[in-house]
Structure formats: C-alpha cells, structure tokens
Amino acid sequence: MTAAAAPQPARAGPRTASPGGRPLAAGIAALALGAGLWLAAAYPIAPRWVLAAFLLWSALAFLRPAAWLVLVPAALPLLGFASWTGWLTFEEFDLVLLGAAAGGYARAAFAPEAARGRQTPDPANSSDSAQSAAARHARRIPLLSVILLGLFLLSQLVALSRGIADAGGWRFSWDQGYDEPLNSLRLGKSYLLALLMLPLFQRQLAQSTQSADTEHGATRAFSLLSGGMALGLAGAALAAVWERRAFPGLLDFSSDYRTTALFWEMHVGGAALDGFLALTVPFALRELLAARSRLRWLASSALLLLAGYACLTTFSRGVYLAVAVSLGLLAVLGALRSPRGTDGGAQRSVLRYLLQCGLFALAAGAAFLIFRSGGYRSLLAVFGVVALTLPLGVLLRGASPALWLAGFVAGGTMAAAGFLLSWLLPKGPYVVYGLAFALALTFIALYRRGAPRTLLGAALASYVWTLLAAAYVALSWGAMPAFSDAVVVLAGVLALLCYSAVAARPPWPEALRAQAAVFAGLVVLAGAMVVFAGGAYMTGRFSTSERDLDGRLEHWSKGLALLQSPGDWWLGKGLGRFPASYFYGAHGAEFPGSYKVAGVPDGSRHLLLSGPQHLFGFGELFRVSQRVPVVRDGPYRLTLDARASEAARLHLEVCEKHLLYSAGCAIVGVDIRPAAGEWQRVAVQLDTQALAGGSWYAPRLAFFSLAVETRSRVVEIADVNLLDPQGRSLLRNGDFSAGMERWFFTSDRHHLPWHIKNMFLNVLFDQGIVGLLLFLGLLCGALWRLAAGSARAHPLAPYLAASLLGFALVGMFDSLLDVPRVAFLFYFLTTVSLLLRPVRR
Template sequence: MKTLPFNPLHTRGLSLLLLLAAAALGVFIALHHPLWQPVPLLGFVLAAAWFFVNPGLWLVIVPALLPLLGLAPWTGWISFEEVDLLILAAAVGGYARCAYRTSACSLRLSWSCLFLAGLMSISLLLAMTRGFADAGGFVFGWYQGYDGPMNSVRIARSFFLALLMVPLMAPQHDQSATAVARKLALGMALGLATASLVALWERLAFTDLLNFSSDYRSTALFWEMHVGGAALDGWLLLTFPFAIWALRNAVGAPQSAIALTLVGLAAYASLTTFSRGVYLALLVSIPLLLWQTRSKGVLGEAGDQAPHWGVVRWVVAITCLAAMARLVFPYGGYRGLLALFGVVVVALSTPLVLRNTPPGRLLAGSVLGFLLGALLVVFSNFLPKGPYVLFALLFFSVFGLLHAPKVMAVRFRPAICLGGFVCLALAAANVTGHWGGVEALPGSCLALAMLFLVVLVGALARQPLWPADWRWQGGLLTIALVVSGTVAVFFGGAYMGDRFSTSGQDLDWRLSHWKQAVALLETSGDVVFGKGLGRFPANYYFAAPNGASPGAYQVRGEGGQTWLYLLGARHPMSVGDIFRVSQRLDLAAQGPFELKLKVRAGADVGIHAEVCAKHLLYSADCAIGTATIKASKGTWQPVQLRLEGKASAGGPWYAPRFKMFSVGILNQGGAADVDDLVLTAGGSDNLLANGDFGQEMQRWFFTSDHEHLPWHAKNVLVNILFDQGALGLTVFLLMTLGALWRLNLGKARGHRLSPYLTASIIGFLAVGMFDSLTDVPRLAFIYYLLVLYAISLVAFGPPPTTLQATRQTPSPREAV
C-alpha cells in the first residue's frame, strides 16, 4: 500500500501549522476553564512540554486518563472537556518535536486512510453546518446545552482530534512499530483499569458491593450518562480485549497477578452495568478474540506437556463452574460462593500431587480426611465464627502443603493432601450450612462432590487434564470469578431477571424509537446529508409521541438580569421523573438545609428542591423541600424552603459519597423562572456558586434520571444516519469495514494487535446496536483513533508476517 511521501521541508511546515493550531485552541480552552485558574493553563503548558520530551507516551497517558477527565458535573461544561486539553497538549508536544527534529518524524499516512478521513471530514463539516442552521444559526457559547449550535461542535470534535493525533502514531526513528503498538495497548488496558476502579468506588459508595437487587447501574465518571446512554458500556467493550493482551504479555508473577486483577475488575464493572448489550457484546467479542489468537493457552502459555484446551473443554469447564455456583448460591449466598471458590483454588493443584499414587492410598486418604473433617466441623460449631475460622486455617494449610513439597515426606504427602482436600470440602459445606441453614447443604454437598470427582479423575488420568502453568490456572480462576459473579447477578436479585424478562418488549420500544428517529429526516437533503450533528434531542423534543417531553431549561436575561427558566416533564411523573438542574456540594456540607430563592410563574406551579447523596442518576438519603407557587403575573415571589429528611454523611474515606443539590418542576407541564438561589446549612454562607446565573450555567448541570429515549437515537447507525445522512453513514461503514478488512484479510492481519483491535471494534459496534455511542465524544475519539490506526498499520512499518510471530514469548523489555 502506497503512503503519502513527506520530505523534511513538508514535514516541518505541516508540523508547525498543526502545532500552532493545537496550541492556540488549547490555550483558548484552558483560559476559560471554570475552575482553579490558572491551574488548567499551567497544566496544559507543562503537559505539552512533557510530551515534547516523551512524545510516544501520549499513547499510554491519554487512554489511561480519558475515563477520568470529564468534570461536567462540577464545571457545567459539556461543549468542551478536560480531556480535550490533554489531547491538544499531546499534539503540541508531538508536533513541536517534529518541527524541531524533522528526522524524528515521518507523519506517514496511507492513501486509503487519507481518502476515507477526507470523506468523513467533508461529511462532518456539512453536517455541522446543517446543525448550525437547524439551531437557528451559529452562536458561540461555553455553556450551551444539547439544543444549542455548540452541540454540533461537541460531536464533531472527536473525529478531528483523532485525525490530528493519527500521524503521531507513526513510528519515529528511535522506536519501532511494535513499541507504538505496545504503548497503545498498555494505555487501553490502563484506561480499562481506571474506569473499572471508579465503578468499584461507585458501588462501594452508593450501594453494597454485592447488591444485585437494586436498579443501580454503574456509570463511573462518564457524565454523559446523565441522560442515560451507554458511555461506560462502550468504553468497557473498547478496552476489555486489552486486558487479555496484558495477561498474555505479562512477565513474572507480579505482572500476571496485576493483569488477572484487571480482568476481574473489568468483569465486575461489566456485570454491574446490568446491560444486556454489554453481556451480548462480550459474548461476541471475547470468544472472537480467543479464537483469533489460536494459542495453546490464551490466558497463559502452557508447558510442553500441557493439553490443548479447545472450545469443547472450555465449554465443559465453564458449564461445570456455573452449575456448581448455581447449586451453592441460592441458599449459601456469597459466603458459600467464596468457600466454593477456595476449594476450586486448591482443586487445581491437587491432582498434580496425587498423580501415580496407588488407588488404595487415595482411598485411605479420603476416608481419613472425611473422619477428621467431620470431627473438626462438629468442634468448630461450638466456637464463635468457628466455621469461618476453620475454613481459613484449612485453606492456608492445604494450599501451603500442596506448594511446599519439602515439608512432608514424599511417600505420605499425596494421601495427606487428598485428606486435607476432603477436610476443606467439608469445611466449605459447613460454611454454607452455617449461613444458609439446612436447606443450603444439599446443593453445596452436590457441588463439592462434583469437584471431588474432578480431582479424582485428574489424579487417575494418564495425561494431566489441565496445564500446571500457574498463569493458565490464574486465568481459569478469573473465569471462575466471572462465572460466579454472573450467577450472583442473575440469581442474587430480581433486577437482572426482570430486565431479561422484558427484553422482547424493550426491543419493540427500540424498533419503534428507531423508526421515529428516521422519520424525523423529512427532506431529501436530510436523508442524504443528515439533519445536523447533535440535533436529535432538539428535534425529538417537538416530535415526542403524545408530546411527552422530559423537561427543559434555558438561561434567559433582560435588562442586565439573568435567571433560569425551568419546564417540567410533559407526562405523568413521580419524583424520580423530575427534570433536575443540579450543582455539586462540598462533601462536608451537613444539614439541616434551608433554601431561599425567587420564583416567577404564569400559572400555579410546584417547586421541588433536594440535597441528596448522588453521583449522577440515583438519589439516596435526600433532604427534600417542596412549595406550591401561585401565578404571579410577572412578579418575582420570594420563597423559603426548609429541606426535610436525612442528609447523608460524606461516606468512608475510601468511598466518599458525592452530594448534589437539585431543583426542578414538580407538576406535569409546569413552568417557572427561578433566580437568586441561596442554600445554607446552620447559618453557613451560601453553599451554591452562580446562584443568580450571571455566568450562565457555570457550575450547574442537568439530569434526566429516568427519561432517556428523548436524548439518544439508541443505535449508532441510526444516530449517524440522523446526524450525517446516508453520506456520513456510508463513509462510517467504509472506514469500519476497511479497518476490519485490513486487520483480518489485508496486510495487517499478522500484526500483534490485530486480534485485539478487531475484538475492540466489534465489541463497540455490538453495544452500538442498542445505543448511540458516537454522541459521546470521548468514546468516539478512541473509536476513530483505533479505526484510523488500523487502516494505516501497514504504513507504519513491517508487522510480523505470520501468526507464529504473535506466539513468540515477549522479551522482558518488550513485555508490559
């Protein structure tokens, strides 16, 4: 494939041009950041300088920090984000280095990449222009909502930022194409880790870690989910394959343990999205990845005598693990599952010690273990927490015995190990019975009997049933955790079961919603070029079935005074359906709270105000105040509310709970102007910033906690068709198919990252079948970056030419 040639003069000129553009835009955004001035500007300059010295590290840093750098709930910004500053700083540093040392940069792109990127740029610019027109003309603003012309800029920026960064992904003179790929993969894996850790914090702070009954769905720090959507879902699917990459490329026990932990955290985050789209996408992308890698041990390299585990063995193993978890969990709960998992850990190593042991000695060890275990179980039930203490002592004793062969004489060690395993199994059954009662024992005993049978078969088999490699076993244990978590999600609470029971009805709703979205394309120009970038929420507002809009807001002004206009939802609603305008409060803010404000209404209206423990969509421990305001015919009325109820504390230090003040319209279709909001607690100063809206929506943020359909097309292809028309959809499909072709059938099919990039793109699109995704700029940026990178892979240097090259054990320097 031919590439675009650049001589040093062209390289320096283009680098200077892009450097100046990125620097000017970055400084402009940093100077207007709502918080902590002049920290954003100083941070931008320092980051640009650091990326100048370390130009390739942006591939690690940007994906790693992307899930964290979105502070809209604190700033009120939605048109721009903090991640824009990081990307622009990386561009400034990279292009400054290219301008300074032209020999250090190639800026090579394939002709196919340039052609497709050019078509997409034309489509986006046309759609952005149409978006401005649909919004009534372009007006710049820092705090416009989804109905303003800046929403077109918000959507367009993701592709152009990706296009800005792709030339910097070309290998430089001091690095190889493999090094670039390795940094990108590491950054994606770290991005998965940061998002998963935030999701873990969210569960710890706002719901129990193992509570799968409530309807609380993880959102992490993806503020774009304030009106629903699947931002976290899309990010998990984009990055999950790179957790497998990290596991396969780990060197040594510490790195492998970290990678296994990452897989477990990501699996937990995926489970707690309670998204059927996520589950389906993982079932598509991860098996595809495992099939493409075609290694003996996708989760670790097996030894010389390790058996080949094909699809059948994996299916049998996963089915058995799921069956055992299903037997234990209904009555044994999480304690029973944890005890079962401990026995599984020991069971993986036990057959290797028992091999070539005479059957009579195995029988003797089993009988002695049963008798001793029964005695210990009876004794433990007379002690406080005795069943748990006994299980812990037996687990560490047996595990140590299995992995410390010099402790016991070789002749007796197998029998003692088997006896210890039987003792541990009885202790696990005792834990389950202690927690769940007599009803828990039949299922637990049957599951443990299955596990004992597997151990015996493994001990008597001619060849090992599974590899002895500890990385492989760690991978299987990770799968066991995922399977156990899945069983807990589906059988530990009614929420997930209810969601799957309504899948058919939900699909009908989505089909109807997609038809409504397409029907909004009224003219031939709309069909070909789109209605305009980001214009779906504004157009759907006026076309909602039965006029059932979710509510709206607008900052208005006259004669130097500004105020907030609030419009309530136009459908029957509960408290959870209120359209809220909110502001973060300090964690230390404590009630009782009092609110003073001015209200003006043309008709009687109900005002709702609250202070809640709230991250994004789900409220808890609220102090609430309401008031009925009589029509005032243009006159401002002072209102004073005392917010009644328990105001939550800030939570533990390791999982602080955010607090949020919100105000909204309580009655259906009600409308009012509000101004001069003052929130106090025990005579404190005003806890709210910009309560008079003199700085527009700075520090304010809105949420639609329950009503999500009006804000999204709910399908990535329908969304692009609506925004960019048939032209944009065709280019999007050409880019995506071109990347997949290049990775799987083209000259990049032997590249080290080909299976992972393929799984990432496929997983993203699978989630996108049920949500828009490209209306989340952070997600769209990474998606377009991966697609453009995949199309240009051949231009970036010779990859490994055979799949065998991907199976080579990485050197410590190359491995992560």
C-alpha cells in the same frame, strides 16, 4: 602499523518528518497550543492553574513524545468534571488531547530524531538493514484505508455544517445545550481529534519499530497504548467501586442503581461506561498474558477482577453480551494463530477452546446452584475447593493407585476429626474449613518447590478434607437444600480432578499463572451468577427483555420517522440534532424539559426552567443542579426569586447523589403564583436529617437542584442563594451572570428523548445513508483486516478486533457516539486498525 581509519561522517537519524512537512507540523502544533490556551483560560474553576497544567503537559508531550500513549487513555475515564464546571461542549479531556498534539507536533517540527544523536541504519549491517526495512514497512499506509478515512471525514464535515444550519446557524456561547449549534461541534470533534492524533501514533510506531523495541512481538508504541488502555480501565473500575460503596453498597444487587463511574455524559442516560468497558477489557487480558514480572501479573489479575465487578454492576445486558462475545473472539483468534503442528494445531486449539467454554458453562450453572440455597458462604467454600483443584489436578498426573487410596482414606479420617472439632469451637465449620484449606494449599506449594513425593499424598488428603468441610459449611448455613446442591457440585469438581489426573492432557492450563487466570475468570462468572440469582433488579431486567426490545423498536421507528426529506435520508439531519428533532418533532408528549439563561435590558440575567410535557414522577423531573457539600449539623437555608405566567410548583432539593440516583434528600415544594412580570420572593429551609454523608473513604456527593413539577409550565428563577447553618453561601453563579457556569442539568429517568439508542441508527440520523455506509466500511474494514486480512498476524490484532466488536455490540442497543470521549477512543482504535501492518522481524 595500520593506517588510521578515515573518520566516518555523522549520519543523521531516521527522519520522521520531511523538511517539507515540518512547517505543517509546526502550524498544527501552534493551532493546538492556541486552542488549548484559549480553553484553559476560559475554564470555570481556577483557570490560572489549568493554564499552568496545560503548558506543563504540552512540555512533557514535547520532551517525552510517547507519554501520551499511556496518559491519554488512562486519563479518559477520570477527567470529566462537567457536573462541577457546567461545561458541555468542551471538557478537560479536550485539553489533554490538545496538549499532547501541541507537544507531539512541535517535536516533529523542531526536534527531529537527528538531534538525539541516533544513527541511521548501516546498509552493510544486516541488523540495521532489517530494522530500517521494518520502519519503512510500519510507515507504509494502505491507500484504500486512507481514502475511506478521508471520505468519512468529508461526511462528518457535511453533517457538521448541516447540524449547525439546522440549529439556526452558528453562534457561540460556553453554556449551549444539546438543542443548540455547538452540540454539532461537540459530537464532531471526536473523529477530528482521532485524526489529529493518528500521525503522532504512526510516528511513534515507526520509531519503536526502528529501534526493534518489542514486547511479546508488539512494538513499544502498541505496548504503551495497551498499558494505557488497562490503566484507563483501572480508573473506571475503581470509580465504579467507590460509587457502589458510597451509594447502594458493594454487594447490593437488588436496588435499582446502575453504575455510571465518572462518565458525566450519562446525566441523560446512555451507555458511556458500557462502551468504555467493552473497548478496554480485552487490553486488560492482554496485559495479564504479557506480564513478565509477578507484580505486574498480580496487578493485571486484580484489574480483571475489578473490571468484572464494574461490568456486572452496569446491569447492562449489552455489556454482558459484548464482553462474552469479544473475549470469545479473542480466544478463537488466538487459537487460530497457534502454530500448526502435532501438539498445537489450530483446529485442535479451537476444539480445546470449545471444551473449556463448556466447562465454564458448567461452572456458571454450578455457581447458580450453590448460591441459590447456600448463599455467599457456601459459594466461597466451594470455590476454595476449585482453587485447589486446578494445580492439584496437574500434580497428580501419574500418581499411583496406592497414593490415591491413602489420600482418600486419610482425608476422610481428617474430615471426621474436623467434624468433632467443629462442635468445640465458635463458628466451628468455618474454622475447620479454613484449617483444611490452609493445609492443602501449603502442601501443594511445598510439593511444587521440590518437596518429597509423600507431601503429594498429604496434599491429596488435605484436599479431600477441604472438599468435605465445604459440604459441611453448606449444611451448617443452608441446611439440607444447600447441602444437597453442594454435594452435587463438589462431586463434579472431584470428578474433574480425577479426569485431569488420568487424561492425556488436562482440561485447563498447566502453568500456574494461566491457572490463576482461569480461576479469576471463574470468579467473575460466579459473580455474574450471584447478580442473577441474588439480585432482583437484574432478574427483573432479563424478565422484561422482550418487552424492552419492543419498546426499543418503537423508539427507533419514531426516530427514523423524523428523517423526512431526501437530503435527510442521504446526508443526515446533522451531527447532534437528534435531541432537538425528537423534542419538537416526535408524536406524543416527549418533551423532557429544558433550560435557558435570559437577560433583560438592565443587564441582569435569570434562568428559564421548563417542566416536561409527559407524565412523570420524582425520577423524571428535569433538574438544573449544582454541586454542594453535604451538611448534617442543621438545615440549609434557601432564598430565590421566581415568577411564572401560569401557576406552577417549583421543586427544590438537596440530594446525596452521584449523577442519576438519589439517596438521602432534603426536599421542599413551593407554589409560584401567576403574576405578570412580578417576582415572588421564596425563602425556605431544607431539613438535613435524611443526609448521611457517607464514610471518609467513600464520601457521598450531593447536588442542589431546581425543577418544575407542573407539566408544560415555565418558571423564571433569579438570585438563588443556598446557605449552610453557619451562614456561608454554598452556590456559585447563583445570579446566572456567567450563564450556566457551575450549573448542570440531569434527566434522571426519562432518557429516550436524548438518544436514538442505536449507534448505527445514530450515524444514519446524523450523516445519512452515505455516512452510514462509510461508517460500516470503517468498522467492517478494520475488523476484516484484524481477523482475516493483512494485519491478522500483528500481535495486537486479536485484542483490537475484540475491542471493536464488543463496542459494536454495545452500540446495537445504545448510541455511544454521542459521548465524545468514548467516541474518540473508538475512532482512534478504528483508524489505527485500518492502518495497522504486521510487525516485520
């Protein structure tokens, strides 16, 4: 009889917050909670519901401390309602971050992991010891990176104080614009919030490393973050699809309409959507490659197609360059990570990648050739043949010459019969093509499932029929020009099929999922060619690239000329000071217009609305707007009081408009007579016949807007009331008693005064040479660690590097960091990359 084993004392779980650090975590949690409650209580719309939602979110972040890794990036492109609330300095995404910080730091302070009953690793157990070492390894922080992050924080704080001082000193109000002190805080909060969330990410990283919870080599923390980035991209892409469907049309690539999705920050131009797409597209590809289930793989494939559409409809040359280069870097880094062996050496992988790039380039040229004369129908027919070529080229490897001969003869015979059949059917060429494609797809699928080899010959015959039917579709739709182009391209596709069947290794992947990913890439590439070949707008943008670059260089020169003193050059003008400096300091008539809410001794308030100084048309008006519902059963009735010291013309409109581009409009112009202190009563009707309303699944939004049409004139406006045909008031805060609450401004076409249009020059202007050098240190240091440094072995390193490089390329032509939501994500990924360490197994 053996002695009973002595009871082992319960071992506390891995500590992620030391006893000395818990008071600090509790203090941070209290500050974040207090700030969030303050913002939620002041929210312009349903503050009680917002308070409740904030508290629930904070509780969820406490109970599920890893949830924010998914929900924060997923919510980023969706939670921006400034065009409804009128808030500019603060926004809904701030509440999301503050709630995540409140819950996360409270968890670190009051619910250490010991409370969950986890055990510490047993030193006698090699597996536990390895996990403990991995956790310590994950928590280890590179000292140089920490110093760099701290110095950049110091530069940001100096620029924040200089910006507030340059704006006349600190003063607080909820409705400050871009030329007032709180704009410095609006821009400075992004880096501060990124640093606030960084310890929580490191905590989750250490815990997921401790539990050895991995997915394709990435810890659970990184997998969750990657999934959240993909969900955020899905939200932005779906918003882009809705916007295109509601306004110009999904396939309208000729109208002067650039997608903005739900990034309200683009109300004065900029590239918020562009930067977000550049940051997130690499993670969508990662989700596709890491997909284990068929459903997740299909969802990731659909996401990449949606993302491709969103990228194309930005009509941004910077986005096209950034996505192409970042995905190229991703492929090269992936190839260099291949094991060095006879079958997968890094050099061979890179050469194979270059070959595939050449094939993609040929595919792009082929798509352009087909579409220019054959249109969508010919292009779809040819791409159906390409979709069959990818799996069939692999299946035919080792096929006998007899099978090839039989397949071609049978395919030609079937094509001849199909040609005769097409004369008897309505839309015969398309019906016959669909039948041939369905047969080929069926035979390929059956053969892959283990059917007799005779079905491979049937698949080849059906493929040949499909190829010839595609040429007939081109002939029937675009006559001989389209037929000639289609024959050239289809001959090339057939040659690739034959090469794939006889080559030592096919030029595309053998796995079906990888082939589908290649085909998805080809579809996106074809979409780009459609935009170039069939869209006059994009063609025009590329044709003016040289002139646009000259204009951008001139704008950069004007912007940098505003840095006059040594202090400006070394420490910067201050965060967020470019708009005000450019308005009032640039040479020429660059003032775009402005607004201000003023009060009088009796307590009433009114709006002072200024017209621009430059020559302008309809799109260059400076508008103060409010969201209103679309009315189609009668005119809007508008009343307001106005006065001006000089004669001016007031522009009044209700336009179907998402953000910048107007569709149907009801417009009235009113002349305001000069009168010293006397209000002029205005009562007009706005005809709604031009308003369409949109479909139920893609409704059009609308704005009521005020603008001054006369250059350099100021009009005072009070007691604005807009009524629908039933007499219901449609405006909130029409008397401006709550400042600019519910009101929102846009500068639809005149964007240069609001941005310096270069991310690096933006940092130079705001933070000076010192800040720019530190910023370059952050970015280059992160890229170096990911591509060639100590973090290059991490499974997510290529995706992070591609994300940051794409963002930097977009930033070569736009400011980006003046969009707080997007700047937060960039800074967060940069700081994570600087502290990243390879996963230790």
